[in-house]
Amino acid sequence: MITKEEYLILFRKYQQGECTPEEIGLLESFKDDITLPDAEWERSLGNEQEIYGSIKQRLDAHIRAERQEVAVKRSSIIRRSVIWSAAAAVIVVTVSAALWMKGKQPELRRQPVAINRTDSVQPIAPGGDKAYLTMANGAIVDLNDAGNGDITVLNGVQVRKLKDGVIVYRMVDDAGKTTAALAQAYNSITTPRGGQYQVILSDGTKVWLNAASVLKYPAAFPAKERTVELSGEAYFEVARNSKSPFKVQVKGTTVHVLGTHFNINAYNDEKHVKTTLLEGSVKLTSKKSEVLLKPGEQGIVSASSADFDVERVDLDEVVAWKNGFFVFNNEDIHSIMKRISRWYDVDVEFADDFRNKNFGGTVSRFNDVSLVLRALELTGSVHFKMEGRKIIVMP
Structure with missing residues (x-):
């Protein structure tokens, strides 16, 4: 079994055509390492081993289907990368077993269908x-x-x-x-x-x-001072200069640093400003409060409250976007689709009867959007229809 970090390194090497046959074998074997993240299995959901086996069977079937699309003759590096991107989008998705269920009944949901496209839709x-x-x-x-x-x-x-x-x-x-x-x-x-x-x-x-x-x-x-203003999301590696503090102004919050690495998420369509520290130290200030962050901590503040909440976070997840990945950690579909909308420049619409769901997994940001959506569809709890550059989210 390889770690998540090792997998990400090998997958990027594969996309660049630099993997050895042994490394490709490791990537293939990673599909056997899927896990159900629930710490305690709920008996009412059904037999745990049967559910696990069904999930693994679906993943294996999808990977086989993708490989059948490849001609028997040796394909170009570019073609192989596309096929492997499709497989990888499935391999690394960690599926929450609860999303496979209808309510808390033991029956599995229907098989996910192919993403609906209108005839005029081009790959995004x-x-x-x-x-x-x-x-x-x-x-x-x-x-x-x-x-x-x-x-x-x-x-x-x-x-x-x-x-x-x-x-x-x-x-x-x-x-x-x-x-x-x-x-x-x-x-x-x-x-x-x-x-x-x-x-x-x-x-x-x-x-x-x-x-x-x-x-x-x-x-x-x-x-004597270095000040910038940010809207959206950015990762900073600040050059150290003790005589000239560095400040980031963002939506009523000021981030004070000397020399450090941190990420700020402050989109106008998000309720919170999130500042995550990777190295060094930063001080966050608002009109009413201030807080000092340590590495591995995230400071959260909303427009409705000037008080900061601080919590420990997974740093790999926070900066995954910079490294070319989407990482979802029990994230609701509305938040996921905002990220997809920004990165793929698409509009998103939710069907009236859609009920919110949470997902977990890791998918490359350099896949065609249909491959990312297909990975989500494999849970059986969400489906998508594409009309031009609009994605409709359906139950």
Whole structure:
């Protein structure tokens, strides 16, 4: 049996065509490691071993069906990656047994059906490196179209696209001295739905932006303080400078740091702002309270209450988006579909008779959306219909 972390590493290697035959064998064997996460089995749900066997049988049948689509002759690396992505979306989903039941009756739900599509529906690809840079003078640069190299040099600050998905700010004049004008020259980088991007700020701080997010920052920081504003989700690796504290302003909360790694989730359509610390320490402040986080802790605050709640969290789950995965941990379908909507740039509608369900599992963010939905459908408790770029969630 391999660990989750080992599986994720091997799966990424497989997608890149770098796995050895032995490593491919490990990936194949992982399908036998499915577990039912319920700590205590409820007798009223039926026989535990029978339910487990039924789940495993469905997964094996799905994997066999996917492999039958592959021609006997050796396929290209790209084709193999697509097929394995489909299988992997099933292999790593950990199914909660309760979702297989109708109420608390021992009968299994009906077999999940194929995702309904209208004839005109085209496959919906995952998001990628897409963003727009807005300069202090109002000029907007589409970073998707910009070539690698200098984007602009303004008052001693060079803005350069290193490669797809990464831009960097660098002081090139006056030995790094920042003028008052530069400190007031705010830029912003915006990722649309279906986009992600990394920006390296003038002080060396690295910021990864998730889809549908905006980061506002000065072209160069003043000497005594570094302040940025965030809407959406971002992961920060802050360059240490004890003489110049780093602050993130987000929806009425201020995150104070010196040099540390943390993630902030603060979408406007979410009720809470969640700040998760991976390394170092951060202080969260609002109008009424403040709290100091330790590594592995998440500070949660809502617009209706300025008080912080602090809890221990799974760090791998929090930053999975940055590493190319969706991780669902007993997460309700409405929350899951918000994430899918942002990453795949699709609209989501729920059928009137849909009852909320929770799911757990891990799926690659670089699958076609239909493969992600199919993995959820394998639980038998949710089904989907696709109309153009709209997904309808059904019982």
